[in-house]
Amino acid sequence: MPLNIDASWIENRLNNGFSRDDLKSVLLSSDREADLLYRAAREVRRELFGNRAFIRAVIEFANTCRCSCVYCGMRKENTEILRFTLDPDEIVSVAETALANGIRTFFLQAAESEEYNAEWLGDVIRRISDMDMMVLLCVGIHSEDDLDYWFEAGARKFILKHETSSKELFEEMKPGFLLEDRIRWLRTLRKHGYHIGSGPLLGFPGQTVDSLADDLILMKNLNVDMSSVSVFLPAKGTPLENSPVGDVDLGLRFIAAMRLFLKNTLIPATSTFERLSKDGQLQCFNAGANVITVNMTPSRLRDNYELYSERFYVGLDHARRTIMRADLVETTEAELFNK
Numbered sequence: 001m002p003l004n005i006d007a008s009w010i011e012n013r014l015n016n017g018f019s020r021d022d023l024k025s026v027l028l029s030s031d032r033e034a035d036l037l038y039r040a041a042r043e044v045r046r047e048l049f050g051n052r053a054f055i056r057a058v059i060e061f062a063n064t065c066r067c068s069c070v071y072c073g074m075r076k077e078n079t080e081i082l083r084f085t086l087d088p089d090e091i092v093s094v095a096e097t098a099l100a101n102g103i104r105t106f107f108l109q110a111a112e113s114e115e116y117n118a119e120w121l122g123d124v125i126r127r128i129s130d131m132d133m134m135v136l137l138c139v140g141i142h143s144e145d146d147l148d149y150w151f152e153a154g155a156r157k158f159i160l161k162h163e164t165s166s167k168e169l170f171e172e173m174k175p176g177f178l179l180e181d182r183i184r185w186l187r188t189l190r191k192h193g194y195h196i197g198s199g200p201l202l203g204f205p206g207q208t209v210d211s212l213a214d215d216l217i218l219m220k221n222l223n224v225d226m227s228s229v230s231v232f233l234p235a236k237g238t239p240l241e242n243s244p245v246g247d248v249d250l251g252l253r254f255i256a257a258m259r260l261f262l263k264n265t266l267i268p269a270t271s272t273f274e275r276l277s278k279d280g281q282l283q284c285f286n287a288g289a290n291v292i293t294v295n296m297t298p299s300r301l302r303d304n305y306e307l308y309s310e311r312f313y314v315g316l317d318h319a320r321r322t323i324m325r326a327d328l329v330e331t332t333e334a335e336l337f338n339k
């Protein structure tokens with residue numbers, strides 16, 4: 001069968017840009033076409049970053065949430081999980097362990113929690129930043145004063161997933177929130193000096209390939225520094241608990257599209273791929289990813305950070321082995337940008 005996408009098609013788009021229809025073609029590509037796209041994505045990664053990837057460590061430090069996102073096990077209506085906020089000393093001690101293992105980027109993640117204030121988190125950021133670690137935040141929406149406070153404390157990166165670029169679907173999935181506010185907030189983060197990250201959850205009921213192409217265009221327009229995709233997995237106790245899981249193959253094509261279209265962003269191989277497919281994160285690297293995140297949330301609590309049920313927890317050995325199997329060399333985030 002003749003290929004619509006071949007090497008010259010890809011080269012032409014890399015040189016002249018991808019239209020919305022081109023992005024849809026990438027997402028809808030056949031397996032043979034996808035192999036060519038993955039190869040091209042690896043080549044773009046090699047040109048921009050060398051054959052290198054880095055490991056970051058995440059700690060999920062608070063799971064109380066004021067929101068009711070219909071897909072998330074931490075929505076405020078879910079009374080089945082234990083709610084927690086970690087002690088600052090424990091967070092810093094985990095960061096020390098990460099550093100002792102050669103990890104230089106520490107990712108502080110929380111639900112939209114009201115259990116801590118700006119000073120509390122600022123103190124944690126300062127202590128970790130003083131250890132010469134890069135601090136990345138994913139803590140939802142707070143005031144602009146808080147953003148400045150945390151920036152002064154040493155945080156430099158902020159992830160706020162837009163989840164879907166479809167206005168209607170966004171409002172259905174995140175009741176009480178508007179897509180335009182989230183996009184404005186991403187621009188606000190940039191204005192306050194942060195490197196920004198965003199991305200969709202792939203596989204929401206009712207999501208279309210058109211809207212996934214729009215996700216890519218939105219991230220391009222926002223000029224994101226970090227782009228990611230997770231595959232939808234239902235969480236127990238939510239309105240979507242019986243919905244089907246997202247499509248891993250489509251997720252891999254989305255990663256290749258991010259690498260080919262956005263080019264120099266940091267793209268993580270997210271745990272949902274490994275949860276759904278054997279060697280799923282290796283496949284992400286083979287489609288153009290260049291980051292993997294080790295989960296360092298204390299094991300006694302992490303099942304309560306229920307983004308989806310029965311999570312796959314990425315350990316350090318698995319992360320290192322996956323990078324090696326992808327024929328990549330482990331580096332640090334700072335080194336990655338010093339070719």
Ligand code: SF4
Pocket residue numbers: 065066067068069072073074075076110111112140
């Ligand atoms: S997705 Fe985030 S904001 Fe929404 S309910 Fe879950 S933790 Fe809260």
